Amino acid sequence: MSTILIIDTTDNKTMTVGLRIDGKMFLRKQALDRRKAQVVLPLLEELLTENGLQKTDLTAIEVNPGPGSFTGIRVGLSIANTLGFLLQIPVNGKKVGESATAIYS
Numbered sequence: 001m002s003t004i005l006i007i008d009t010t011d012n013k014t015m016t017v018g019l020r021i022d023g024k025m026f027l028r029k030q031a032l033d034r035r036k037a038q039v040v041l042p043l044l045e046e047l048l049t050e051n052g053l054q055k056t057d058l059t060a061i062e063v064n065p066g067p068g069s070f071t072g073i074r075v076g077l078s079i080a081n082t083l084g085f086l087l088q089i090p091v092n093g094k095k096v097g098e099s100a101t102a103i104y105s
Contacts, residue, residue, distance in 0.1 A: 003053060005061045005083070007040060009076035010068025017043040020062075021051060037075050055083070061091045 006018035006027070017040055018027035028043050048054060063080035066073045084091035 001057070001059075003057050003059050005044065005058050005080075006063075007061065007076045007080050008064040009040065009072040009079075010064050010066055012069045012072060015039055015043075015072075017047065019047050019051060019053075021053075026051065037079070040075070040079050055087060058083070058087055058089055060089050060093075063092060065092065 002020070002022055004020040006016065006020060006025075008016040011032075013032060014029050015032055016027060016029050018025055020026075026047055028047060030039055030043060032039065044055075048057070061080045061084050063076045064073075065077065080091045083089075085096060088096050090096065
């Protein structure tokens with residue numbers, strides 16, 4: 001089973017977290033105040049629970065590297081890279097341990 005986490009924190013007004021499970025999309029969008037970092041993981045937990053999954057069921061992560069809000073991009077990439085490293089799964093197609101960001105490459 002392929003279960004890909006989708007993270008998009010590039011917009012200052014909304015944030016999107018989703019799962020692509022064997023090609024089927026499950027997306028959540030949430031309006032934001034200034035707490036992007038505090039919103040991503042609870043939304044992920046909700047999506048996983050609704051689909052009977054655990055974080056360890058994720059097979060890859062796709063994060064939007066921009067363009068967009070600089071702080072928002074950093075939040076999304078930091079969460080994606082941390083989860084990818086902890087779960088030992090690729091982020092944006094990069095091997096574990098390689099940064100998923102395209103900003104500085």
